[in-house]
Amino acid sequence: MSRCCTHESCFADTTCALGNIDRVDCEHWLEPDAIEGTPEKEQTTQTSDVPWNGYALGTRDLTILGGRGCPLVIGLIGPPDSGKTSLLAFVYMWLLKHGSLIDWQFAGSWTLGGWESVVQHCRWTGEPPPSFPPHTSSSGRYPGMLHVTFRDPKGRLQDVLFADAPGEWFTQWARVPGNPTADGARWVIEHADALLMLIDSAALADAKKLPHARRATRDLLERIGAVTPHLPMTVVWTKDDVEVPTHARDVLERACAEFVPHANMAQTTVNEPETIAKCFMDMITAADSSVSIAKNPEPVLSNDPFLAFRGLHVEY
Ligand SMILES: Nc1nc2c(ncn2[C@@H]2O[C@H](COP(=O)(O)OP(=O)(O)OP(=O)(O)O)[C@@H](O)[C@H]2O)c(=O)[nH]1
Ligand SMILES: [Mg+2]
Incomplete structure (x- = not known):
């Protein structure tokens, strides 16, 4: 047919x-x-009645997760090459090895194919030796979303989506927020429940790249601070195995204090995957608590346990 x-x-x-x-x-x-x-x-395109294909989810596919509850969206933001996709690759490899992120157990994923395509270059399968994931393509208009279901320490299932967008979109958005080529960046910022804002230590340590990297990162911090003062955010100094000149670090630390004073600071390096696991765990926990507070505006007005029930996420 x-x-x-x-x-x-x-x-x-x-x-x-x-x-x-x-x-x-x-x-x-x-x-x-x-x-x-x-x-x-x-x-003559072949069709399938299976609602997903295992690769990264598009924005229209998110309805398949909505039936179970509202997924948490973690947005990774940073200039090109700042290490966004590498962080995700290391989170996935951490989950494969340990089966949990600290005390949140891995409980499934709709995008195992997508995760595998991110980590395929990081595996040691013979020659050539493992390397980093390739540059994220900016050909589409919206980011691909990688999905994990976690079981939290209370036994609840929580879907988490990681939005990995190409750095060019964020650079473009920081310069001209209304530009149509920045649609994907705007989507991440508008839909994220928590943001990881990456600062590229290696670019700052390179004398040639330093002026551009410092300006691009500062512009991004300023813009994000203006539009998302309410969101949990962590500013992550990636590639912490590379030493950043003190003056460059000072300038950006001052920019963080000025534009995103609510953000936590973290350092990660692929040489110590536990730094990455901890950073993501803290971010998921922060997103979860802020969403739970927002989801629970109704006061409890009854002592009857049935009438007082506000959902499994509510702390009584
Ligand atoms: N030294 C060091 N280099 C790293 C680390 N993580 C990533 N890199 C390097 O940074 C490069 C870029 O990493 P990506 O993860 O592709 O960066 P990205 O932010 O996803 O880049 P775009 O997709 O282009 O926006 C990698 O190819 C590695 O060479 C790290 O922890 N230490
Ligand atoms: Mg990338």
């Missing part, structure tokens, strides 16, 4: 956006000759 869907919100690997269980019942599920102006090749 060579039918395909003509509805703009349906994709080959998703279920029917209009809710039809059998696509044949949908008016948009058409034979190729019924679709005007569509080339023959596009009409």
